[in-house]
Amino acid sequence: MKSSFHGKIVEIPGIYADNFENAEHQNARAYFLSHYHTDHIQGLHSRELLDVLIRNNVIIYSTELTAAIIDDDKNDDRIMQCVRGLKMGPNLITLPSIPGYNTPEFCLTVTLIPAGHCAGSTMFLFSTETMNILFTGDFRINNNDLPKYKLLHHNDEPIKINTLYVDTTFLNTKYDYFPKRSESVAKMLYEMKKWLNSDETNAIALHTSAKYGYEFVFNEIYKNLDVKVSVGAERWRFYSTIPHLVPGVTNEETKIHLCRKYLTNQILPLKNPLQSVQGYTKIKIKTDEIWKPTMDEEWVNRFRQPYNPAWMDYCDPYHCNDYHKLACGLNRKTMRFKWFQSACHVILNNKCAKYRGSLKYDVIETKYCMQYVKHLRSRCELECPDNLDPVCGISGFDNHVVLFRNDCAFERANCRSGLLEEYEKVDIKVCSYYLNI
Template sequence: MSSFAGRMKEYPTVSLDRFDRENLHAQAYFLSHCHKDHMKGLKGPLLKRKLQFSRTVRLYCSFVTKELLLNNPKYAFWEEYIVPLELESPTQISLVDEASGQKEEVVVTLLPAGHCPGSVMFLFEGCRGNVLYTGDFRLAVGDASRMEHLHSGSRVKDIQSIYLDSTFYDPRFYQIPSREVCLRGISELIGNWISQSSHHVVWLNCKAAFGYEYLFTNLGDEFNTQIHVKNLAMFKKMPEILSYVTTDRRTQIHACRHPKDEEFFQGNRLPCGGTAADGTPLRIISIKPSTMWFGERTKRTSVIIKTGGSSYRACFSFHSSYSEIKDFLSYLQPVNIYPSVVPIGRSLQDVTQLLRTMCRKRSDEAAFVYKPLGVLKRSRLQRASDGNTKRSTTTKTQTCTDRVTEGCSVK
């Protein structure tokens, strides 16, 4: 659950994933994905009013996020203020102080976050350095090294700060089986069950949120079937998923919901009330996708756990594990890391402390030259260590306005 307050130290005039309180004064908004804990204040009347009186304030997000957001009538007023951006295509955005007319330019690139449909990370590049806001993410080991926009040529970009999805940044969550491994386990369980007869059905006990679509499309392909859902409205704008879901109850895989669905299941009923045409009682198993984690030394990791006579939990994670986050951070070696989430059972202090070890060491820092008179000159020596983690070796002279240079964290 994100506790990010909305603003980054380097670019404090933009707000991300928070739209209330001091964020009401932002010059641009960014939404990483459509999960409620990242949308606080997004439908607030104060924000709505501010937009009506502004010429320049916009909300930036991916095309999919735009569609998902506007699909909900409560957010329909955003339509004229949303600017969807293509993935992996750097876009220059002007941050304008409408009172004084002062302008700051920043280049933003959306990177895939692997968390749910439309989810992205935002890379900001401007006068105050390169900053990466991850939103919520699930990246596998090695994914960062394959992201072109985190590199200049063959070198890793010099990242000043990362605002991190630290949900599982705790050694307890060392391993979380990969998406593919989890899917294989779930497929096997479903295959073994539904192949017994047409009266053997499966209920996927998924929460009402975006993120399970990966499961629906893969199971749909594997078993050449559609998944029963309560309604299609939330999938209307996702054509690549729409063909995998149905409101026809005569299917063997269900992900439908009912306010009392757990009770229904106890009574051997599907939440949708679906029955066999010939009256034969259905044989139902439930599978609840849940996050499972394993310590560093655990060798065998089962992704399916039987929790009752006909209920199972199956491993499924929207967030990166400890080892995946570590891989990501040690590849990028940012100067600062700010956690957006406090792992369960930990304090903000604990996670901050743990993250400190992943920040670039002072001894790795090359000389920075700070000129307060509007010119920020930065020179950087090539890191002589591992060839894969060399920083960009540019010597840049960048002109900033006085306002921009003020408070720069570059020393």
């Protein structure tokens, strides 16, 4: 994984942002971290950087939340002696002199401005007596947010930016629309509230694709639904250190749980709906699915290679920027079709398949996936009989096992699923084992 930015703020000697590599050769006076994502923290946990920080009295500056994340993810306790969390708004810091160079101490005003990208993300406005330098990092702003950025104004007039370091990942006409975060959260809250109100026994499992970045969502859930999100012990260890920043989470049982893929012990334990095991004679059921547990970790990871930190970064989907440009993939061995977010995601899937234990796909024209979907929909059963003849299926997407009411219900799930033929029919003994029946 390469850093997304070379790091050097040319206008102020010794200032580096979002790049911590080659520390011995940079003569850094201070480092700044806009947010804790992999392509912005290269070298952060290296022994080389730590030695330079301690020897030269150099500080890494970030937001308070990012500093807490560094503390949670550190591999050497000493690094926290060199990390300072700054508050949003203007901060006055002192840059140390550079040993062996004619560079005296220097006072600098650093203004932190919300970037709207992820948990703890910020822009840095470096201000001297003669210039303003704005480093955006990754950011997300819509037009309605612009008036809120008072820190970029003086006496109600925009300040002069002498130099702008701006992220240009989505500076392309093909990305003509991004939904507002408020729109996405409002839709999610509507669906959650409807589900929780429909039955007092209903619960919700939240599956997130990244470890950090959903804290705003958790807080909005708590604010609007008055229910905190229950998290596992590992996540709570971190969140409990910053309760003022993430009030929407708890380590106690609630109806909303945060679940991480492959960590089945964090999934909310719901009551088994099989009231009488023998012959499946009495089943409390509201949908086609009788029971839907997740396969245990050993089964899920049966094809995965031993963990290595290198391929965790290598397989990160953030390497792909062509989001929303759908691509169609075909595994020719199983003749299985699958939609991908982009052709880049197909390539990334194939490169990482041996680590993840997933199928490899060829990129084909999207019309074939569309035709296959139409084929599925054309034979999709609208109604299924109520007879009980259980069928066991396993999802090829996230490896959960599902016990369906009957064969028709199984076929309808494959027909209506957002994935093409998601479920594979397996021996009923598989479901019996995972249901302990």
